[in-house]
Amino acid sequence: MKRLLPVLPALWLAAFVLLPVILTLKISLSTPATAQPPYLPVLDWSAGIEGWGNFLEALDFTNFETLASDALYRDAAMSSVTLAAIATAILALIGTPIALAMARAPERWQPLLVALLIVPFWTSFLIRIYAWIAILKPEGLLSAGLMWLGLIAQPLEILNTQGAVLIGLTYAYLPFMVLPLYAVLAKRDPRLPEAAADLGAGPVRVFWSVTLPLARPGLAAGALLCFVPMVGEFIIPDLLGGSDTLMLGRVLWSEFFSNRDWPLASAVAILVLVLVVGPLILFREDETTAREGRR
Amino acid sequence: MASTPVPAAAGLLTCAGLGKRFGTHVAVADLDLTLQPGEFVCLLGPSGCGKSTLLRLIAGFETPSAGTIRLGGTDITADPPHRRPVNMMFQSYALFPHMSVAANIAYGLSGLGRAARQARVDELLRLVRLDGFGPRRPDTLSGGQRQRVALARALARAPQVLLLDEPLGALDRALREETQGELRALQRRLGTNFIVVTHDPAEALALADRIGVMEAGRLVQIGDGASLYERPANRFVAGLLGDVNLIPGRVLGREAGGLAGLDTALGPLRALGAAEGEGIIALRPERIALARAPSGDGPALPGQVVETTYLGDRIRLRVRLADGSIWRVSAPAEEACPGVGESVHLSYPPERAWLMPAAA
Numbered sequence: 001m002k003r004l005l006p007v008l009p010a011l012w013l014a015a016f017v018l019l020p021v022i023l024t025l026k027i028s029l030s031t032p033a034t035a036q037p038p039y040l041p042v043l044d045w046s047a048g049i050e051g052w053g054n055f056l057e058a059l060d061f062t063n064f065e066t067l068a069s070d071a072l073y074r075d076a077a078m079s080s081v082t083l084a085a086i087a088t089a090i091l092a093l094i095g096t097p098i099a100l101a102m103a104r105a106p107e108r109w110q111p112l113l114v115a116l117l118i119v120p121f122w123t124s125f126l127i128r129i130y131a132w133i134a135i136l137k138p139e140g141l142l143s144a145g146l147m148w149l150g151l152i153a154q155p156l157e158i159l160n161t162q163g164a165v166l167i168g169l170t171y172a173y174l175p176f177m178v179l180p181l182y183a184v185l186a187k188r189d190p191r192l193p194e195a196a197a198d199l200g201a202g203p204v205r206v207f208w209s210v211t212l213p214l215a216r217p218g219l220a221a222g223a224l225l226c227f228v229p230m231v232g233e234f235i236i237p238d239l240l241g242g243s244d245t246l247m248l249g250r251v252l253w254s255e256f257f258s259n260r261d262w263p264l265a266s267a268v269a270i271l272v273l274v275l276v277v278g279p280l281i282l283f284r285e286d287e288t289t290a291r292e293g294r295r
Numbered sequence: 296m297a298s299t300p301v302p303a304a305a306g307l308l309t310c311a312g313l314g315k316r317f318g319t320h321v322a323v324a325d326l327d328l329t330l331q332p333g334e335f336v337c338l339l340g341p342s343g344c345g346k347s348t349l350l351r352l353i354a355g356f357e358t359p360s361a362g363t364i365r366l367g368g369t370d371i372t373a374d375p376p377h378r379r380p381v382n383m384m385f386q387s388y389a390l391f392p393h394m395s396v397a398a399n400i401a402y403g404l405s406g407l408g409r410a411a412r413q414a415r416v417d418e419l420l421r422l423v424r425l426d427g428f429g430p431r432r433p434d435t436l437s438g439g440q441r442q443r444v445a446l447a448r449a450l451a452r453a454p455q456v457l458l459l460d461e462p463l464g465a466l467d468r469a470l471r472e473e474t475q476g477e478l479r480a481l482q483r484r485l486g487t488n489f490i491v492v493t494h495d496p497a498e499a500l501a502l503a504d505r506i507g508v509m510e511a512g513r514l515v516q517i518g519d520g521a522s523l524y525e526r527p528a529n530r531f532v533a534g535l536l537g538d539v540n541l542i543p544g545r546v547l548g549r550e551a552g553g554l555a556g557l558d559t560a561l562g563p564l565r566a567l568g569a570a571e572g573e574g575i576i577a578l579r580p581e582r583i584a585l586a587r588a589p590s591g592d593g594p595a596l597p598g599q600v601v602e603t604t605y606l607g608d609r610i611r612l613r614v615r616l617a618d619g620s621i622w623r624v625s626a627p628a629e630e631a632c633p634g635v636g637e638s639v640h641l642s643y644p645p646e647r648a649w650l651m652p653a654a655a
Contacts (some may be wrong), residue, residue: 191389195355197376198383199403200452209402213393 003219019275028266029059039263062233063267073268074292076246081275083162083237083247084230087169088177088223094170095177095222096215102178103185110186119176136164160242168236171231177222184218185211217287224283232272248272307332307352308456308488313362315348315512324512326362330456335479336374336517337493337503339535345512346492350458354383366455382454386461388445390433396420396444397429403452416621417445421482432512439470446481456488463498475501496536524579526568526649533577533651535554540583540622541574543653555650560618561596562576575651580611580625580645586606586640587633597639602632614639 030039041058043050067073092132120128135141138155146152158164192214196206212219235250241247248268256265308330315323323345330336338346344556351357353364355376363372371379382403391397397416406410420426423443433441442462449457462478463471479502482489493499499506500520507517508531516528520536527533530541544557544564554565557574566576589595602613602623610632612624622641633639 009488189387189389191385191387192391194354194376195383195385195389195391195448196402197356198354199448200377200405201402202377210391 002087024266024279026059027159027263028063028270029061030266031058031060031062032261032263037262038260063264064270066264067153067267067271072246073251073271076248076251077271077275078270079162079246080231080233080248083165083245084170084227084233087166087173087230088227090166090170091173091177091226092219092223095174095181096219098174099178099185099215099218100211102182103188111234114179114182117178121175125172126235129172129235132164132168132171133159134241138166159240162241162245164240165237165245165247167229168240169233173226173273176225180221181215181218181280184221185215188214220283220286224279227279228276231275248275297370298395307367308490309363310344310349310353311363311365313349313352314360315345315352315357316360318612321512323352323359326512326514328424328507328514328517330488335482335489335491335504337491337499337506339493339496339499339506340509344509345646346509347460348512349497349509350490350492353456354381354458355379371582380452380454381444381456381458382452383458384445384449384460384462386464388433388441388465390441390444390448392433394433396425396431396433397437399433399444400429400448400451402448410499415451419451422450423447429540438465438467439474442466442474444604446478446513450485454487456490459489459491461492461494464493471498472501478502490564500536504598508535525647527577527651529651530575530577533649537579538623540576540578540580542578542620544576546571546574546650551644554645556652559652560620561616562594565645566648566650567646570650570652573653575653577649577651578622578643579647580623581609583624583628583641583643585612585614585624585633586642587637590642595642598639598641600635600637600639603632603635614641616641 027039032038032040033040041055043055102110102117105113133140136156136159137143138157138159140159142158143152143155146156158167186256192210193206196210197203201209232249232252233247234253236244237247237250238253241250248271252265252268252272255261255268259265308328310326310328313323313326313328314321326349328336328349338349340346348357352359355371355374355378355466359372363370365371367381370607371381391402394402397420400416400419401412404415407415416429417426420429421530423446425440425443425447428440428444433444436444442465446462450460450530459478463474478489478491484546491499491502493502497530503520505517505519506523508515508523508528510531516523516532518526523532524536525537527536532540533541542559542561542564543558547556547558547563549555550565553569554567555574557564557566559576564576566574566578568574574630586595589597596616598616600612602617604611605628608628610626610628611634612626614624616622624641
């Protein structure tokens with residue numbers, strides 16, 4: 001039984017991660033067709049070895065060539081990664097003080113603060129993003145509020161811009177940045193910053209030399225948890241971004257549902273996967289060096 | 296700023312009327328404490344008595360609700376921790392886990408140049424006998440080694456007062472006794488004021504020039520070990536420092552030489568001490584003499600042995616007296632000791648029994 005335990009997650013991953021990726025990869029190498037399913041070739045199981053040969057021969061990299069040559073996909077990839085990276089940076093800047101404040105709050109309040117952070121999940125994600133439309137539209141709460149305060153004269157044209165997408169991403173992913181950071185900060189010895197202050201460090205030096213380095217694993221985990229899904233995010237750019245906000249999630253969606261070009265949509269899906277594997281490897285290396293440094 | 300090391304002897308710490316409340320809880324109340332230069336003081340008391348809070352007030356981590364803290368004539372009550380020429384060694388050691396041993400020790404030396412800093416770190420590593428451990432990470436060290444790194448780091452800035460919160464609490468017994476001696480020797484050599492917080496009376500006795508006993512946020516008594524043991528201020532101090540028999544009574548009068556005569560449930564007894572009215576006699580078990588028959592000199596109290604415990608160097612007896620109270624008696628092991636059930640007569644030199652006020 002004990003020997004079987006590690007096998008179970010492996011089977012799970014094989015069935016629900018590896019197999020779908022292989023299928024997607026296969027479709028991405030196919031050609032679209034007006035058929036059912038809407039792509040060629042389809043493996044002919046009755047033809048035996050010869051069928052496999054014909055099948056493999058019919059696969060090619062046309063879709064990936066399209067991705068590489070058509071500026072649309074390059075731009076979508078660039079803007080997905082850029083927006084996700086900017087949003088991750090904003091999340092780190094906002095999330096760190098929030099997590100610090102939570103970790104420093106009286107212990108009996110901390111479960112409540114964590115609960116407050118998670119409460120929005122009780123409402124549908126879609127509805128929460130729709131709510132942002134009401135806030136960000138020119139006659140919405142934000143513009144009305146700023147005009148009432150006298151800070152702006154004209155309603156803000158922020159809905160359907162990249163700014164609105166950034167606001168939406170930051171809002172939606174904040175808990176994923178704060179929770180891992182809080183988990184790391186809450187379990188550290190509260191005497192460490194005190195020891196630094198005792199040894200003559202002012203608040204700024206305490207933060208940079210002790211608080212931040214110790215929060216690093218949480219920051220890395222939070223950045224990963226936010227960046228990876230944000231690269232492929234569809235709902236937020238679709239609802240809050242304008243037609244000029246190209247993100248891979250949107251491109252994928254329109255290739256799949258509007259153009260019914262399954263092979264190209266699969267190629268885009270593989271591209272998202274590749275873009276996301278990079279940071280994952282970086283994170284692993286960071287973890288490994290951190291662990292070795294401790295040894 | 297305290298970035299330049301100041302001669303330790305300049306430090307003279309004075310707490311006056313110091314108080315700290317957390318909400319309705321009084322952690323430290325109206326506390327006065329003055330340290331003589333170069334003195335080693337232990338704050339002794341059970342957990343929750345306010346001794347750690349007092350340490351954190353002196354270090355600057357807590358702001359007092361009342362009173363002042365002065366150091367070498369300067370009022371430091373309002374100074375933040377990083378501006379105080381006082382350093383602390385934490386109970387958890389609080390070593391920075393992401394830094395090497397050398398970087399930990401050098402953390403407080405940022406005011407020095409690179410070469411001077413390196414020299415000081417090497418000097419401190421030698422001082423705590425950890426030469427060559429500089430590049431190691433704290434979590435690769437044993438508990439005793441970590442304790443010495445924490446000590447070196449706290450000493451790096453040559454503080455005028457070093458605060459140590461349960462410095463030996465995390466060490467096992469054998470190591471603790473060895474380290475007590477080292478800590479004591481180190482303090483003598485450096486001449487720095489040490490304030491150690493401990494809940495272990497034996498540790499306080501082994502380390503300190505003076506012991507301050509704290510109870511419920513108050514400094515009940517401060518003095519050297521012998522005066523606390525021989526002349527405790529109240530029953531709490533008497534019980535804290537060792538086994539004691541407490542005999543309540545009423546002071547009737549005083550003889551020449553200061554001996555007080557008391558009326559107790561056991562008849563008239565005598566003891567030394569200034570208390571008036573209701574009082575308690577504190578009588579240490581080893582001060583009581585045990586005899587099978589009443590001896591000629593002085594009154595002897597008849598009793599019956601109810602229990603004997605052989606402790607190697609001594610025998611601990613429990614003796615029931617005429618009024619039903621049980622006294623603990625400690626007799627040298629070489630004497631032929633009365634067994635359980637035997638009748639004995641107890642006597643003590645009255646000048647070695649201490650009279651305390653009942654109310655304190």
